[in-house]
Amino acid sequence: MHTHEVIGTHPDVKGSTNDALIRCIDACYDCAQTCISCADACLAEDAVADLRQCIRLNLDCADICAATAAVATRRTGSNEELIRRMLDVCMMACSQCADECRHHAEHHEHCRICAEACAGCRDACQDALRSMAH
Amino acid sequence: MHTHEVIGTHPDVKGSTNDALIRCIDACYDCAQTCISCADACLAEDAVADLRQCIRLNLDCADICAATAAVATRRTGSNEELIRRMLDVCMMACSQCADECRHHAEHHEHCRICAEACAGCRDACQDALRSMAH
Amino acid sequence: MHTHEVIGTHPDVKGSTNDALIRCIDACYDCAQTCISCADACLAEDAVADLRQCIRLNLDCADICAATAAVATRRTGSNEELIRRMLDVCMMACSQCADECRHHAEHHEHCRICAEACAGCRDACQDALRSMAH
Amino acid sequence: MHTHEVIGTHPDVKGSTNDALIRCIDACYDCAQTCISCADACLAEDAVADLRQCIRLNLDCADICAATAAVATRRTGSNEELIRRMLDVCMMACSQCADECRHHAEHHEHCRICAEACAGCRDACQDALRSMAH
Numbered sequence: 001m002h003t004h005e006v007i008g009t010h011p012d013v014k015g016s017t018n019d020a021l022i023r024c025i026d027a028c029y030d031c032a033q034t035c036i037s038c039a040d041a042c043l044a045e046d047a048v049a050d051l052r053q054c055i056r057l058n059l060d061c062a063d064i065c066a067a068t069a070a071v072a073t074r075r076t077g078s079n080e081e082l083i084r085r086m087l088d089v090c091m092m093a094c095s096q097c098a099d100e101c102r103h104h105a106e107h108h109e110h111c112r113i114c115a116e117a118c119a120g121c122r123d124a125c126q127d128a129l130r131s132m133a134h
Numbered sequence: 135m136h137t138h139e140v141i142g143t144h145p146d147v148k149g150s151t152n153d154a155l156i157r158c159i160d161a162c163y164d165c166a167q168t169c170i171s172c173a174d175a176c177l178a179e180d181a182v183a184d185l186r187q188c189i190r191l192n193l194d195c196a197d198i199c200a201a202t203a204a205v206a207t208r209r210t211g212s213n214e215e216l217i218r219r220m221l222d223v224c225m226m227a228c229s230q231c232a233d234e235c236r237h238h239a240e241h242h243e244h245c246r247i248c249a250e251a252c253a254g255c256r257d258a259c260q261d262a263l264r265s266m267a268h
Numbered sequence: 269m270h271t272h273e274v275i276g277t278h279p280d281v282k283g284s285t286n287d288a289l290i291r292c293i294d295a296c297y298d299c300a301q302t303c304i305s306c307a308d309a310c311l312a313e314d315a316v317a318d319l320r321q322c323i324r325l326n327l328d329c330a331d332i333c334a335a336t337a338a339v340a341t342r343r344t345g346s347n348e349e350l351i352r353r354m355l356d357v358c359m360m361a362c363s364q365c366a367d368e369c370r371h372h373a374e375h376h377e378h379c380r381i382c383a384e385a386c387a388g389c390r391d392a393c394q395d396a397l398r399s400m401a402h
Numbered sequence: 403m404h405t406h407e408v409i410g411t412h413p414d415v416k417g418s419t420n421d422a423l424i425r426c427i428d429a430c431y432d433c434a435q436t437c438i439s440c441a442d443a444c445l446a447e448d449a450v451a452d453l454r455q456c457i458r459l460n461l462d463c464a465d466i467c468a469a470t471a472a473v474a475t476r477r478t479g480s481n482e483e484l485i486r487r488m489l490d491v492c493m494m495a496c497s498q499c500a501d502e503c504r505h506h507a508e509h510h511e512h513c514r515i516c517a518e519a520c521a522g523c524r525d526a527c528q529d530a531l532r533s534m535a536h
Contacts, residue, residue: 001432002519006439009511011446029431030403036475037408039327043320044413052311059307059327060205060213064220066468067201071194073438079194082230085223086198092216109411117404135298136385140305143377145312163297164269170341171274173461177454178279186445193441193461200334207304243277251270328473328481332488335469339462347462350498353491354466360484 001026007073020124020131021072024087027124028069031094031117035062038101038114045108054100054111061097064090065121072128084132087125094122135160141207154258154265155206158221161258162203165228165251169196172235172248179242188234188245195231195252198224206262218266221259228256269294275341288392288399289340292355295392296337299362299385303330306369306382313376322368322379329365329386332358340396352400355393362390403428409475422526422533423474426489429526430471433496433519437464440503440516447510456502456513463499463520466492474530486534489527496524 004022008015039058042051068090072083098118105112138156142149173192176185202224206217232252239246272290276283307326310319336358340351366386373380406424410417441460444453470492474485500520507514 002436002515003439006436006443006512006515006519009515010439010443025435029435033427033431033471033475034404034408036472037405037412040324040476041408041412043323048317048320052316055311056208056308057213060208060216062472063201063204064216067197069435070197070438070464073435074190074194074442079191079230082194082198082223082226085226089216089219089223092219096213096216110408113404113408113411117408136302136381137305140302140309140378140381140385143381144305144309159301163301167293167297167337167341168270168274170338171271171278174342174458175274175278177457182451182454186450189445190442196338203301204304204330207301208308244274247270247274247277251274324476325481328476328484331469331472332484335465338465342458342462347459347498350462350466350491350494353494357484357487357491360487364481364484 001029003073018075018128018131020127021075024121024124024128025069025072027117027121028065028072028090031121032062032065032069034114034117035059035065035097038110041108041110042104047107051104051108054097054104057093057097057100058114061093061118064093068125080132084129087129087132091122091125091129094118094125098122135163137207152209152262152265154261155209158255158258158262159203159206161251161255162199162206162224165255166196166199166203168248168251169193169199169231172244175242175244176238181241185238185242188231188238191227191231191234192248195227198227199255202259214266218263221263221266225256225259225263228252228259232256269297271341286343286396286399288395289343292389292392292396293337293340295385295389296333296340296358299389300330300333300337302382302385303327303333303365306378309376309378310372315375319372319376322365322372325361325365325368326382329361332361333389336393348400352397355397355400359390359393359397362386362393366390403431405475420477420530420533422529423477426523426526426530427471427474429519429523430467430474430492433523434464434467434471436516436519437461437467437499440512443510443512444506449509453506453510456499456506459495459499459502460516463495466495467523470527482534486531489531489534493524493527493531496520496527500524 035058101115169192235249303326369383437460503517
């Protein structure tokens with residue numbers, strides 16, 4: 001990812017990047033991809049009927065992570081409150097998806113990996129939130 | 135939009151639809167489209183330099199409305215809290231964008247229309263939130 | 269939708285709108301919503317294992333329709349070729365999804381409605397393509 | 403990114419991954435992020451009026467890359483043709499955006515970086531296309 005490099009050249013940033021927020025943006029894209037992939041892998045399992053809720057949370061989490069990444073990338077002074085709120089919702093989506101995936105982790109490797117990506121993204125959102133505290 | 139018709143046939147819904155939520159989904163798609171369009175029209179204005187913040191809020195609002203519409207469409211018992219949180223963030227994004235667009239409404243018709251769409255979406259989110267109160 | 273009204277006020281459009289393209293934008297949002305809803309309804313069916321391919325095509329179609337709507341809304345002289353190519357891919361995604369949904373239409377009302385929305389979007393893309401012919 | 407790891411555990415893939423396609427998925431997310439960032443940095447430049455077309459192509463490219471990444475992640479036997487078409491459109495969006503950004507690269511570092519990310523994504527799409535040839 002070019003995230004750190006490109007944000008560092010933004011006229012309003014001028015090299016003084018918020019590295020916790022940048023790590024969070026990368027984690028959001030990673031989590032979005034992993035969730036879309038886990039949903040598709042769940043659909044291919046014999047036990048798909050047991051994975052309905054997992055697939056739904058995967059898809060919710062993917063959509064919310066993608067929107068969070070975009071809003072956080074477009075960080076501007078005046079909408080910090082909006083970014084904080086998105087980070088907060090994203091933490092919840094990642095937590096819910098990580099919990100659900102963890103239940104299936106023993107039987108499905110993709111759920112184990114997805115739980116890991118979701119937990120990583122939740123933590124990255126939390127760190128970013130702290131870095132933007134009032 | 136087929137929103138009401140298709141959601142009404144969901145096995146978990148069986149005709150007992152939440153009409154406030156359905157109106158909100160339609161308003162989110164409408165607002166996303168209007169915001170993308172307003173951003174592009176702002177870019178084409180001679181006064182583009184005065185419309186920077188408007189364009190950013192347009193793009194944030196469009197991304198958040200699209201994600202909210204998707205999550206609200208995938209409504210399932212277990213993630214009502216997540217939907218409520220998204221509706222809440224979406225209300226804020228719409229409010230911010232409506233306020234900013236209103237400042238430019240006198241000079242730019244697209245901003246006037248966009249302020250109207252954003253205010254409508256904010257109200258639809260609020261009604262949907264009330265309909266999903268604990 | 270405010271699509272026609274807001275695009276009509278774009279400085280580069282000045283009232284001379286391409287109505288076939290505007291109908292196509294609306295159809296893309298409608299189709300995206302219907303596909304997300306159909307995928308979630310399919311997940312809730314007892315026969316979910318028979319609906320795997322339907323769910324995947326629903327999700328592909330929803331993502332492609334949303335991107336097409338955004339690109340078509342940001343129509344500018346210099347990227348007409350890109351819009352045409354997106355309309356073309358969108359037609360294919362809608363066709364594939366309409367065909368698959370039609371197979372399940374007898375047993376699942378949401379698939380019948382989704383096939384209708386997808387076919388409508390495919391036709392709207394085709395009309396828009398013709399309106400933008402070289 | 404967990405892309406390679408998670409796709410490798412998909413029941414239909416079972417470790418025999420298409421590595422060119424996986425690199426392409428990662429490149430699409432990287433390019434989407436860089437384009438959103440470049441658009442926002444362009445908006446913040448004094449010379450924003452000269453960067454209108456760059457911002458539009460950035461936004462088109464970001465939307466198309468995100469949709470391509472999702473569709474390519476949900477790769478399934480039956481929609482290979484759809485993936486190929488999306489990769490093809492994505493190549494064009496990346497090419498157009500790389501060309502435009504290159505014009506501004508001397509004056510704006512974010513445009514130089516974005517041109518690099520777009521060119522990388524275009525090449526990754528081309529490699530993926532070749533790997534999926536009939």
